[in-house]
Amino acid sequence: MGRATLRDVARLAAVSPKTVSRVVNREPGVTDAKVAAVTAAIEKLGYRPNLTASSLRRARGRTATIGVVLENVANPFSSVLHRAMEDVARDHGVSILAGSVDEDPARERALVGIFAGRQVDGLIVAPASSNQGYLTAEILAGTPVVFVDRPPAGVQVDTVLIDNRAGAREAVGQVVAHGHRAIGYLGDLRSVVTARDRLQGYRDALADEGIRPDPAHVVEDLHTEEAAERAVHRLFALDAPPTALFTAQNLVTIGAIRALRTLGRQHSVALVGFDDFPLADLLEPGVTVVAQDPWAMGRLAASLIFRRLAGEYWEPAIHEIPTRLIARGSGEIRPAN
């Protein structure tokens, strides 16, 4: 039992601890004979350097770890962000501590506190709370912080976003261009900034054509597949139902598709979703979406952290990643009349 320490290695190799340290860190200027003795002792004892101890004393106390606070590591969008960040971090010999907030502001704050306490070298946050002033101390202490997916409030830091409003406008523009005038909006919680922006983009696209949306066709605060499904059923029970739907979030899109199937309307009602999802092309009809690029977002967010750590300086800014309309059929259905 009991892991071998650097001292144990030094004793066995009959050298000083400092010499072992030099060998472990591949510093030059140690005789081949001592290197060999130390290497043999390391091998024999199964010695593994204690990285938490070395980071404690090492210059600037870097831990070679960054903290990543995501909506939910199990959802496809978050997990791709995570993986993209891992790839960049790995190139820098850095590991990732990740956690899920589930849209809970208290959890976001708790995770940041935990990661900061673990002395992470940088922090990437997909925020759920409405204010991140609690990060001020970390930022002043010099820890690079980057926001992804949603903008920060109360602090000025680099932020990687898509243009939600423009993306939504393009999505809705697609069904408008195919002859629709009565277009339903189905969106996430209005507490979520991106949801508000997407609703705004929906209104923009309609305003472009001088269309005034029927208030009954605008449904907010849908956060689950089931809620979206029920909302679609209610829309099509109206006297004047929409002929097209804009579903402003992943799960909402899937819930809406289920409902259209149940109603037998999947080939007659047009649908454009925000966010791509696996197998969207294999459904019938294929689902037209405005896609985000989480790979690009994750890679960019992580590289901003490493550029700051390397000493680069620039004014914190918003970095926008473009969205892309992918037409697969559902958005190109024309209205019946």
Next chain:
Amino acid sequence: MGRATLRDVARLAAVSPKTVSRVVNREPGVTDAKVAAVTAAIEKLGYRPNLTASSLRRARGRTATIGVVLENVANPFSSVLHRAMEDVARDHGVSILAGSVDEDPARERALVGIFAGRQVDGLIVAPASSNQGYLTAEILAGTPVVFVDRPPAGVQVDTVLIDNRAGAREAVGQVVAHGHRAIGYLGDLRSVVTARDRLQGYRDALADEGIRPDPAHVVEDLHTEEAAERAVHRLFALDAPPTALFTAQNLVTIGAIRALRTLGRQHSVALVGFDDFPLADLLEPGVTVVAQDPWAMGRLAASLIFRRLAGEYWEPAIHEIPTRLIARGSGEIRPAN
């Protein structure tokens, strides 16, 4: 700049470092007046305890971190495992360091080394390599290690698996029960243990009915959607093509579905897949699968770690999580004749 330390807080509050430590750790026996002074100083300085320093000295040096080595944090199966582990870890106040191996044995070993060097309290590994003898030192040092998804070799540790052979037998049994005799097998790399087990289950199911599979119908070493797609095209170019397919892995299933669509045979060829995937029920026909339960696997793996950390002892064992056949249509298509 420069983060405040416990010493700084002690100085400002005019108490000893030990008293600050007591307050931070909520140890009893400090006057209310001193607690108040310390709390105020902590607030004023924005002090955050350095967890890496405290874990260094603390009894048994626990870091409240576990390391999780997964196939790929971005794939749905791995990311659900990850999330399930996070939920359990969170109940214990423990964070997760996660990394992806991408089926690369060297990367698996590197990640384990990195996490061990960071003094994780436990290690959960979904292995890619063929031998994990390199873990012996960690295990002897008392670090709990649990394998998931695939069994270890060269070490004896708790392992959370599904019964791949029985699951495959049930999957193939489903198409046999619907009248098929010529059933194709499409599977992952034969270097992967679970792939070999699933092939064995396929053979079992056929043997149950006295069927000898046509060797031309058995295709191994498919690791991507594209490879699976091509393989299906080749199968249906044979003089005697199969009437049903067993696709022994997620991506293989999806590749096969694409190919059947291209061939216009998705409603005439039966298909059962191993592993469930999102939207399998929304495809036409719905895809019949044998589903694993990654939530249960992840939760169990993590709880085994925490039971060991709590001091429980038992002989390392294999813990099997049952699979479940989900009939959705594709597996219940009957042969033409």
Next chain:
DNA sequence: CTGAAAGCGCTTACAG
């Protein structure tokens, strides 16, 4: 109830 001393495993800053 409180604090001074020693030490966790390592690296820094020196001296030889």
Next chain:
DNA sequence: CTGAAAGCGCTTACAG
């Protein structure tokens, strides 16, 4: 080329 001393930020084990 090598090592003895001090210290990273905290907690342990004592003493008062």
